[in-house]
């Protein structure tokens with residue numbers, strides 16, 4: 001089952017509709033027998049970092065043409081607990097090939113970062129070595145629960161992404177075990193770092209005891225302070241990718 005994407009506004013709608021047009025099932029490579037647990041990795045003590053491999057983005061344009069394997073190895077040395085690999089090609093310069101190569105190079109669990117709009121994309125994620133997938137509530141709406149179930153059936157963890165109170169409600173109703181709160185509004189691309197703490201508090205007040213991840217816009221250590229004691233993990237991409245030394249940049253943020 002596919003979500004109705006005609007109503008999704010802004011850049012998010014544009015990217016997702018293009019993605020949906022491209023999904024045509026094909027024979028997949030054999031999936032790795034086992035992959036490390038994404039959820040368990042984030043539940044270690046302290047604020048876990050999910051470090052992201054991202055060559056470009058709609059807000060930044062070209063970020064850095066760094067080899068995903070080299071970037072991931074630096075992230076692993078710097079203490080990242082998981083790695084997010086963009087696989088969207090047109091706006092983020094990613095690919096499933098990147099995901100597979102990173103899987104072969106590091107031991108950390110990997111998140112397939114993409115605009116999942118068809119169940120086949122979950123099978124792809126598994127085949128190319130992901131431990132988890134991103135599910136964006138602004139795209140999947142009422143179908144979020146269906147995609148969560150399908151991800152589970154395939155042995156994948158799901159990070160369910162929200163940006164508003166209404167989306168948070170939908171995520172919790174759908175039974176999300178990991179909720180990502182995006183500081184970036186994917187319709188306008190604006191960042192507001194008060195979004196994650198505000199919605200994170202609401203989630204906890206509503207009794208959510210699962211994994212909470214703060215996403216987007218972090219570049220300085222002080223900015224992580226409002227997350228302490230509330231969030232299990234933070235997802236950081238652009239500011240790390242732009243640093244001359246990724247390992248050092250990661251340590252400076254959370255080491």
Ligand SMILES: O=P(O)(O)OC[C@@H](O)[C@@H](O)c1c[nH]c2ccccc12
Nearest residue numbers: 182215216217218235236237238239
């Ligand atoms: O590069 P940043 O600002 O550190 O953000 C990372 C990550 O949160 C961001 O890439 C992201 C969050 N949700 C997404 C959904 C699709 C594509 C990308 C994203």
